Amino acid sequence: MIIAATDRTRAPYACHPSQSRGRRYPQPDSAMRNAFQRDRDRIIHSAAFRRLKEKTQVFVAHEGDQYRTRLTHSLEVSQIARTLARALHGDEDLAEALALAHDLGHPPFGHEGERVLAQKMKDFGGFDHNAQTLRVITKLEVRYPEFDGLNLTWETLEGVVKHNGPLLTAGQGEAELPWAFTDYDGWRELEFATHAGLEAQIAALADDIAYNNHDIDDGLRSGLLEMDPLLDLPLVGEIFARVRTRWPDKPQAIIVHEAVRELIGVMVEDVLTETRRRLDLAKPDDAQALRELDHPVVAFSEPMLMHLAALRRHLFAHMYKHYKVNRMMSQARRVTSDLFDLYLGDPGVLPSDVQAGMTGAGTAQTARGVCDYIAGMTDRFAVEEHRRLFTVQGYF
Template identity: 80%
Template sequence: MKELSDMMIAANDRFRAPYACHPSQSRGRLFAQPDSAMRNAFQRDRDRIIHSGAFRRLKEKTQVFVAHEGDQYRTRLTHSLEVSQIARTLARALGGDEDLAEALALAHDLGHPPFGHSGERVLAEKMKAFGGFDHNAQTLRVVTKLEVRYPEFDGLNLTWETLEGVVKHNGPLMPAGGDGSGLAWAFTDYEDWRSLELHTHAGLEAQIAALSDDIAYNNHDLDDGLRSGLLELEPLLDLPLLGDIFRRVETRWPDIKRNVMIHEAVRELIGLMVGDVLEETKRRLTEAQPASADALRQLDQPMVAFSEDMLAILAALRRHLFANMYRHYKVNRMMSQGQRVMSDLFDLYLSDPGVLPPDVQRDMGEAGSAQTARAVCDYIAGMTDRFAVEEHRRLFTVQGYF
């Protein structure tokens, strides 16, 4: 079996660039484990993420639309799958490790609470006196502590490269020589946080996952917005690039159905964004010539990036989405309801933790304490939209007689 494993690793290594992360050169796991005969280290990380409870719960966590609004819209789960597809494409074209890029894409939203960013704002406000809340930091907490699946350790015991990518995919978190002050609570709660080298950029694959997330959510929010009727097509025709794409599709197929036209235009826009990232990234790699994954981390700018022209196009699209979709009154109503649900649940659990399940109570201290607040926060952050709504109904609506 070891010979088969060595053959698989050698075959994959032929397609990796010198600046890619190599599973055979991984810095390892916090808890040492024997190698697998059939999967390399990054493939095992990806599989552990897919089999985690936190990943399954993404199926009913809000992207923009709450789950009960319809089953045709993106959830955190379908979004993560779409990010992983783009990440694999970019990693393959750039000579990165596809499995690591996929693992990071699948893991990037594991720490999101119910009801999207509005839910995150509630937890951040409620936890202000207890260390705060941040969904990226919560993702680290999920994969290093909250997933309890193995007898030897808590968490998923992922490789250093995957943990680094989860934490730093948006860039360095502190200056060189920093003492960790100002870091989100979960980073310093992780006892080995200094080893993650938070002053450097992440590896190529984490940078790929971050840009893939940008491509996916901008395009798919546009798609969902048009299909839901929250966005109108006519104003989009004035946006740079986007207007040209829709006009080109309509000219090519004048009798096309509206939903097919939307799909075709979004498909073309995704392709152009992916092509732009490839061109800009290859230009930067050619200039910088990083000889290894560690050399790439030490550079003073990310290697995976959009061109300046595409950044301007994205900025215009985001402004339009923010003004006309994310702040649409129907979305505001859904998010307002979600915020009330989360606020009510947090206040009740913190003041009366006896209403919580026994396994949650085991991690608590006194009512109102920081330890109890963190356990309450972990519990709520792990909920799906649907479970949070049902839990609120059970606790705040009198059902028949006592």
């Protein structure tokens, strides 16, 4: 029997839109979309989501239009998350919303940009891209007349901040939380000491599946990786060898696509098998019982974790630390650092609307405004801004 989209079967431990804990600013229900569908749509229509199209995944966005950016990565994560949520009888719309939102707080130039901002902000509350995502969706997106932010449901906010698991573990206090989390008025309501719901855990594993596989694809496409050394890796090598044997006359691009496609399928099946095993053991009665378990339920098996560790070691050695990537990242660090120092020391060079609320050069409030401004930039805008501000002939 075909089940209509409005009649999806959700497990008792899934999040149900009709049982959502609601929004910080109450709004009437929509006649056409449930609460999680509205969250997804607000994320898609946000300026921060559009800017992901020119933010680095591994390669600086303008290096080539064939490589993944944060936007295309987020779309791939959402596709995998929906597949997992459907198979596990979770809420597909919430899983998709969380997948689409998970990188909204990333600054330009990927993790290199984040490292620079974290260092620059160490005396002003720090910087963390997950915390910045919460800041984006609760404060920095100014689109609605009644409130700042996107006014998303509690479940979506919780899933965003716990993308990497609980934020407080035994023995940790609130002072150890990133500043941007505690700056949110309702932060205690997000229950930082518990795991996230099923759909957020799904989005986190979908993220791992997506980036591990598309980094192989982009690495081979760029020439930073070679196929033959991949054949020595467990699982990855087996699948690439099998595909090459099956299609010996096909060009490498097709071999790579087919092998990556199979790898994604194997990883998805592994997550489903391991997650079902954990659910059968834990038997959570509802979504809150699942959150309060002392371990995540959505997970890779131990053998798959070993395969992924071997793959990550290979990618770090041969791709992420490749001298060509290092050169790009060196430039990215310089651009980010130069812009921050200039803006903090001379905020008068910032656009008037960005200056609003700043309290003078070198202050914590100005530093946070500068950090927000830089974190919202695309790679291309940051490079062009650096050229405008540090190349004299641009104005003379």
